Amino acid sequence: xxxxxxxxxxxxxxxxxxxxxxxxxxxxxxxxxxxxxxxxxxxxxxxxxxxxxxxxxxxxxxxxxxxxxxxxxxxxxxxxxxxxxxxxxxxxxxxxxxxxxxxxxxxxxxxxxxxxxxxxxxxxxxxxxxxxxxxxxxxxxxxxxxxxxxxxxxxxxxxxxxxxxxxxxxxxxxxxxxxxxxxxxxxxxxxxxxxxxxxxxxxxxxxxxxxxxxxxxxxxxxxxxxxxxxxxxxxxxxxxxxxxxxxxxxxxxxxxxxxxxxxxxxxxxxxxxxxxxxxxxxxxxxxxxxxxxxxxxxxxxxxxxxxxxxxxxxxxxxxxxxxxxxxxxxxxxxxxxxxxxxxxxxxxxxxxxxxxxxxxxxxxxxxxxx
Numbered sequence: 001x002x003x004x005x006x007x008x009x010x011x012x013x014x015x016x017x018x019x020x021x022x023x024x025x026x027x028x029x030x031x032x033x034x035x036x037x038x039x040x041x042x043x044x045x046x047x048x049x050x051x052x053x054x055x056x057x058x059x060x061x062x063x064x065x066x067x068x069x070x071x072x073x074x075x076x077x078x079x080x081x082x083x084x085x086x087x088x089x090x091x092x093x094x095x096x097x098x099x100x101x102x103x104x105x106x107x108x109x110x111x112x113x114x115x116x117x118x119x120x121x122x123x124x125x126x127x128x129x130x131x132x133x134x135x136x137x138x139x140x141x142x143x144x145x146x147x148x149x150x151x152x153x154x155x156x157x158x159x160x161x162x163x164x165x166x167x168x169x170x171x172x173x174x175x176x177x178x179x180x181x182x183x184x185x186x187x188x189x190x191x192x193x194x195x196x197x198x199x200x201x202x203x204x205x206x207x208x209x210x211x212x213x214x215x216x217x218x219x220x221x222x223x224x225x226x227x228x229x230x231x232x233x234x235x236x237x238x239x240x241x242x243x244x245x246x247x248x249x250x251x252x253x254x255x256x257x258x259x260x261x262x263x264x265x266x267x268x269x270x271x272x273x274x275x276x277x278x279x280x281x282x283x284x285x286x287x288x289x290x291x292x293x294x295x296x297x298x299x300x301x302x303x304x305x306x307x308x309x310x311x312x313x314x315x316x317x318x319x320x321x322x323x324x325x326x327x328x329x330x331x332x333x334x335x336x337x338x339x340x341x342x343x344x345x346x347x348x349x350x351x352x353x354x355x356x357x358x359x360x361x362x363x364x365x366x367x368x369x370x
Contacts, residue, residue: 016221020323023228030229031236038233049179049291052230057126059223061184063216064129064139066192067209072140079141082268082277086145089264089285090123091156097259099164101252114165115297115310116252121161124287125150126184127318130224131283133217135326136333138276143189145284150181153292161296173295180291231315238309239316249313257321260286261328268336275336279329287322290315 031038044051098120102113125146132142154177200208232239239246264285268278293311301307 017323017327019225020228020319023225024232024319027229027232028236028240030233031238032240034233035237038236041230042234046179049176049183050230050234053227053291054179054183056223056227056230058183058188060127060130060220060227061188062192063213063220064133065143065188066196066216067213068140068143068189068192069196070193072138073144076138076141076144079277081271082141082273082281083145083148085264085267085271086281086284087148087152089260089281090149091152091160093263094120094123094256094260094285095160095164098252098256101255105252105255106249109306111301111306112249112310114301115293115305115307116249117164118161118297118307119253119288119290119293119311119314120256121157121164122153122289122292123149123284124289124318125153125180126289126291127227128283128287128322129184130220131287131322131326132280133220135279135283135329136276137279137283137329141277142280142284143185145280147181147185149284150177150185153177153289157292173292173299176292176295180289228319231319234312238312245309246313246316249310250317253313253317254321257286257317261325269338272337272339275329275333278336279333282329283322283325286325287318288314290318 041052042050046054095117099117102116102120106112106116129139129142129146132139154174157177196208199212203212261282264282265278268281273281290311293314294308297305297307297311
């Protein structure tokens with residue numbers, strides 16, 4: 001039975017790209033053929049956060065954090081360089097680059113430019129954890145990084161957006177950011193810590209690692225697929241009715257993704273960081289928190305504005321792009337860390353030198369005590 005379950009799971013994960021593509025198509029068709037249903041789902045909101053999206057994203061987040069031990073988080077905190085680099089990537093490099101790309105490509109369309117810039121100002125603090133899990137990254141480091149980004153968003157989002165948009169009085173969706181932090185970080189982390197301790201105490205660590213984590217992982221995949229259907233049903237009619245406009249707005253987004261992936265993955269490799277740290281930095285440094293961008297664009301420019309439409313393109317592109325990045329990471333992880341052969345050789349030479357100085361551990365003792 002166990003082998004059959006593993007085989008089924010393997011086949012499901014092997015063709016995950018196909019299931020994602022099917023769910024995107026289903027979502028688009030629902031939005032196109034049943035627009036009132038998509039609009040109804042989109043209207044279900046609490047504190048500007050979509051309730052269907054919130055539920056799906058929570059069930060994506062919990063499985064990613066329940067396996068994280070407190071000791072893993074402490075180790076992640078002791079590695080400040082990757083976290084600092086992620087902050088620089090999200091708040092120093094991305095905003096001016098996104099502004100440059102938007103102005104170069106979307107000339108004469110100020111609202112489209114504004115929407116794309118708002119999207120570039122908001123680093124992801126939710127779905128990125130799922131991509132980290134799928135890419136076999138360091139979940140503890142990812143959790144710490146996303147928590148820091150959520151706090152920085154409260155401080156930096158408004159002044160950064162005001163500066164790059166040239167607009168004063170940028171509204172900060174405090175309620176949306178607060179709800180995101182609670183639902184996508186605080187609640188799953190606290191629930192994960194409590195359930196982890198309780199289940200390991202009752203069932204043992206082996207059952208927890210090989211039975212429970214496998215179960216919640218399946219749930220997280222189902223939640224992802226439902227998220228895609230819901231997400232694409234919101235805007236299916238717009239996308240299918242205006243494919244050229246969607247492609248036009250997608251260009252600066254594609255450029256910023258490609259640029260940030262090249263910068264973060266490249267610098268991580270040059271820094272000789274391990275794969276798990278490098279893929280974390282790349283995923284977090286190239287993704288966006290589209291809910292915040294959509295909320296701000298809608299408040300500033302209106303629900304049916306070009307700015308609001310431009311921010312909608314972000315989540316529609318992010319899923320296939322992040323999935324492609326996951327595949328890129330898994331195929332190139334053998335390249336990390338850089339010069340690992342030289343590192344191993346250097347460590348071996350140091351060990352041999354210590355043996356020559358202090359004697360081999362395999363030597364027989366000089367003195368015998370009878």
